[in-house]
Amino acid sequence: MGDKGCGKSSMLLEAMRKINGEGCAMFEAHSDLELFRIRLGKALDYEFHEDYIGGYFSERGPRDTTALLDIERAMNKLEKVALRHRERKNKPLILIINQTQLLRDDHDGRDLLELLQQRAEQWAASNLVTMIFNTDDYWVLERFKQLATRMEIIPVGDLPKQQALSALQRYRHRYFKETLSKQALEEIYDLVGGRLSFLNRVAKSHNMLATCDSIMEIEKTWFLNQCWILGSDMDDDVMDQQKWASAAMVLAQALVDKEADMDKTYHPETGHVLPSFPMHKAQEIMTRADFIRELDRLNLFTITSTAQVRASSVPMHRAFKEICAQEGFRQFLQDTLQRIADIESLGRTRELVAKDLVLGGTYEIARAPDRSGKLEVTLKQKPEDEDDNDDDKK
Known part of the structure; x- marks a missing residue:
């Protein structure tokens, strides 16, 4: 589990490369169960009778069923293969499901996660198959926690400072055969942190500092497009969206304010120390408990494996500070909150209109x-x- 772009999938692929992929299968999850079923079958080399022609003769065939039942049948076959593999190799198979957060958090998605987790628990107990679920979002972990007994959580985050500087140096040398000074490396790290995807993008650029600023502007634009507030003049029709946006802005402002009160925001060895709140405290600040998971899905904020809420990246936190430092922002946010309160008050008020009185009545x-x-x-x-x-x- 970790943020988008921190190297989870690359780490798994590199590990598979080192063993030549022996005993490993990996596929990408999808929100549609039929596509998930097909990708699982391809990864396991399992045939689902896609070309069965019994339907032409009005006979029920082995394909006339649901996607979940097909996935269950594929798991049964995998179990038989794993038993033979353990007898020969005396080690388990490995099944990797990448981007598990793409499953929908609805009835079908929860049923699929339950099915997969039950198999993972059984196979872990019998040392048949090791299942790895790779996810960006906290809600998947919440679903697994309810039934988990043998689950191990591996958090993957941004690189510590020294490793990030080393990675940036290697990237730059690979692309341009150039050796950067320590001052230049630290200046770039201060701007983008240890996120591998950002470091790789910066190393490919001719003007690295401009690319760092561009990354921050992209994150800032994404946040503002999703969560900008409309002030005291907003129409009452957008109130539901503005409740969500204002809650995000309140949380961003709280994180910026907390940074000002922190004793240390930068460690000489580990690097950036981003301010964070426990998840229950973040919900209290937002006065809503149902918004934070959607903010995590959109990569605006991150809920870590230990249920800490913070900005999704160093550039995103820099964007928070720029937004909150705008002149009049705090008053603008208060005006928006007051407008939302006024609209809700009007919604709870009933007006009695008296008319058609005759003269003097x-x-x-x-x-x-x-x-x-x-x-x-x-x-x-x-x-x-x-x-x-x-x-x-x-």
């Missing part, structure tokens, strides 16, 4: 004596004045 409103909380409205007609003419009566 009045309403008398009083509480009903026998029904608590009820109002009694009586229409009284004012006596006509002798001086009133016919037009006044109309």
Whole structure:
């Protein structure tokens, strides 16, 4: 489990390369169960009877079933193969499911995760198959935690400072045969941190510092496009989206404020120390418990394997600081929150409109004596004045 771009898949592929892929199968997850089934079959070299023609003769065939049942059948076959493999090699097979977070968090997706986890637990106990689930998002870990007994969590994060500097040096030498000074390496690390995908992109660039700023601007634009607030003039039709956006902005501001109160935000050996909150505290700051997982899915914030909430990367945290440092931002955020509160207040308010009174008529409103909380409205007609003419009566 780790952030997007920190090298999880590359690490697994490198490990497979070192053993020439013997006893390993790897495939990409997908939200559609049919596609997941096909990719699993291809990875295991398992035939699902795709070309069965019994349907032409109105006969039920082995393919006339659901995707989950097909996946279960494939697992049964894999178990038989794993038994023979253990007898010959005395070691388990390895099945890697990459990007598990792409499964939908709905009824079908949860059923599939449950099926896979049950198999993983059984095979781990019998030393038949080691299943590796690779994910960016915390919700997958939450689902697994409910039934897990033999699960081991391997967090993969940004590289520590010295390893990041070494990786950047190797990348730069590979692409341009250039050796960077220590000062240049540290300046780049200060801007993008130890995220491998960022370091690789910077090393390929002719103007590395400009690329660092470009990465931060891309992260900032992505955050603003998803979560920008509209202030006190926003229309009431966008209130639901603005609740979500303002909660994200409140959390970003809280992280920036916490950094100012931290004793240490940079370690000379490990590098950046990003401010974070425990997940329950982040929900309290946002005053909502249902938003944080979606923010994690969009790679705006990250929920770590230890349930700590922080910015998704060093450039994203720099973007938070730039946004919160804008002149008038805090007041603009307060105006947005006040507008949301006013719209919610209007939604809870009922308005009584009195009209069509004849000239001089009045309403008398009083509480009903026998029904608590009820109002009694009586229409009284004012006596006509002798001086009133016919037009006044109309």
